[in-house]
Amino acid sequence: MLKVNNLSKSYQSGNQVYPVLKNISLEVEKGEFVAVMGPSGSGKTTLLNCISRFIPHEEGEIFLADRDISALNEEELAKVRNQQMGFVFQDFMLLDGLTVFENICLPQIIARCPVVQMEEKAKTICRLFGIEKIMEKYPAEISGGEKQRTAVARALMNQPYVILADEPTGNLDSKSCKAVIDAFLQAKKELGATVFMVTHDSFAASFCDRVIVLKDGQVYGELMKKGSRREFMDMLLDTIRILGGDGNDNE
């Protein structure tokens, strides 16, 4: 579903060039829930932003459903973002002036979908994520976990090929964190969604099918989920300890 080939990216600061991503290749299957972990500064956010084409990269290709999106223009990108990608940001990025329901509808409103179907769909999704009670509330009136579940619901609205999430649980306590992860799992199960998530949090990552570990801008390794979630999490914590990362985020 999502395939990255030899992606390289560097930042320029003054006349110095800092390579951040070095020749990264990875692949995410349809219906897979994949996390990216790694020490701070290893380039996780940068990777995600390159994939979503929020920032330009120097080399490499990005395939979304077998279509190279690394050379699309703004117009085509807008369409891809609207139809084929869904985003979940760390600080939610909901519009304060719109209700939860309206926020969720936004991707279809932008795509100018027929209203009746849209509202039906939004309601279904709200029910799915257990947020139908707060549909008419405004973002300022709901909790962090609810906000993020709203954001996940919004990301799913157009049934994208892949959901890209950068530390979706970063601002949340562990209970809300679980609720958001459940939302992802639900999306995967019920809607067959593909999720690509950057996280620090071994607890969150332990729910994934697979974890890609980044170090210094390179793929350090991949961990497949075997056995129980508990065991997987211990495995992740060990890996992080070895990497010398700040394994501060556990339960």
Add this chain to the structure above:
Amino acid sequence: MTMNKIRAKLRKQNKGQYRLLGLCVFLSVFLVSSFTLMFFSQTVQELLPRGGDTRKLMWILLGVVVIGCLLFTLYGGNLFFRNKGREVGVMLALGERKKELAGQLCKELAAVMGKYVFWGVLCALPMSYSIWKAFQLMIVHTAQMEYRIGMAGLGAGLCFAALDCLCILFMGSRFIRRANIMDILNARRKTEMVREVKPWCGKLGVALVVAGFFLAIAAPPLMVRFFRHGMPGIWNGTYLLGAAGVYLIMLSAVARCGRGKNPEKYYKNIISVSLMRFTARQTTRNMCVIAFLVFVMALASFWGVMYYSSAMQGGNDAPYDYSMHYPAKEEQIGEEEIRRLAAEHQVKITSYEELETLELVIQYIGRDMDEDHRYFDVEYKKLASFISASDFERISGCSVSLGKGEYMTIITSGFVENIWVDIDCLETVENPATGSRIVPLFRGSVEFDNLTAGSEPFAFLISDEDYLALSKGLPDDRKEEHVLFNVEDVMETYAFADAWKQAYIARATKLSSHCALYDAYEEELALAAGKEYPYAGEVDLSPDNMQLMGDWKYAPFSKVTRQGEVMELVAVFVLSSIYISVIALASAGIMSYVRSITIAIENRQLFEDLKRLGADEVYEGRVIKIQLRKLFAYPIGAGCIAAGGFSLLLTYFNDMRLQLFEVKMLLMEVVLMLLISGIMYGVYRIAFKKMICLIRDKRV
């Protein structure tokens, strides 16, 4: 639910932002069009002499008004788009196309601006009318000064409105074009640290300001005085030194902070200082603009007051209330007719004098400037008026002792020596008919305003002996008659003055219908050399020629009309100055306010964090206060000091001395500055309250 509904909802939620933008548009359109309505009205246009300095100044003022107004609209626009950033970012991330966003934004902006432009222009009409009323109150008489709305003024106002809207639309399109999801995602973390500011930065700034002002204001007159060399226009670039200095001072004020000598103070203020440091460049630029506006404001009001009082002075120093001079062959109104007119108007004439002057050919050295701004001597040969010593004694009541071959120069009161001509310039005097000439000796000068008009560069006094000798054989068309008289309560005699003037004009024939700069001898020379004489044309002596008094060689003088005329000119200028300062004040106020609000919005998170760290409301208030105080006090201080220094240098170096009235004016300026500071203090209070609201509201 459709996009339109969503937009309407977002608009409703962000009403305040739309209103602020609208307010900026409204204010700028309102201020500019009321100015243009006044300036382009037929009456004012007829009043201002074509090609005159006042007209030029007015154009400059108009430019300043336009720029000031554009500036604060741009400011409002900036804030508006900044607030809009998040919405646009989210839309982009959800896959909305930029073109679509741009179109929508354009529609919204057009709706907002259309509405406020309409109101702005509408309100400008009564405003310009009231300006006009104020203007009529200030001047002595109001004849021929009906208020007329000019289509030109309205058109100019609308043109400005269009320009204003275009600017905002342009900003909008640039905003959309540049909108970048990353920037919006990172908005919270985005900072613009200045690199470390060196400790000498502020001192260098002060030095630059002083040097810049000195070079720009003091150097040119000194150069002219000592080297006879003018400065090219580009020399004004030295003002930029001063501007750079102000920037450095602001920068060091904003961003410089070290533990230094007073670590206690450093830690006490650390939050407010660091708050500013993260947006130092923006803030500094901002403060510079505000300082500039304060400068403009102080200067404009200063000049307004200065012009007003000098206009009140206009013509007051003339020894005679009424005077006229005309070619001796002209059959002008005589004493009998003047007395009859006076009696008709219940005006009592207290003294009445007549005298005759000789128009003799003089040779003198004056100065001119070449293209390289170097002054060079020129020898002129032209006519000038000569008065006999005994005549002068009779009309002035002072005694002069002039021997044979001596002369005195008659100057206007308060005459300031200048580069173009010296008061002892006279070389020879010649009777053009007989060719008899003398080479007279300079014996000083006397002030007598009534005799200086119509004789360039001066009129002169010579002894009775010389007068008699030189008048021999001089034809009558080289003689002029002067009539001078005083009345009781001169300032109450406007009606008489007008009737007298009209009677005088009615009698004037081709003999005296010459332009102000006309010189019969120069014309003769030019014609003999086969050249065209530039001042040959006739002036239009019809009673409704508003420019006549300025253009006519034989214009009559009366204190009461002179004051009216000067005031007419000056009042326009004074009002414009006041206007400019109001506009500058409005801009400065809005900009400071917007800046404060921006700081509050951008640092909400920080205040939240502070609270979590245990800061109470008192601490919070103090942080804001220190911040705001800097934001307000530094630019106002810098602007006022700059304006004060500027006007002090200017008033001193225009004639190398400070006269008493100039000192008074400078004191006046200080009062004005205090007033400005007071108003800005009010803005500060409002901004402070709003900031507190913004920061605390979020938390409830």
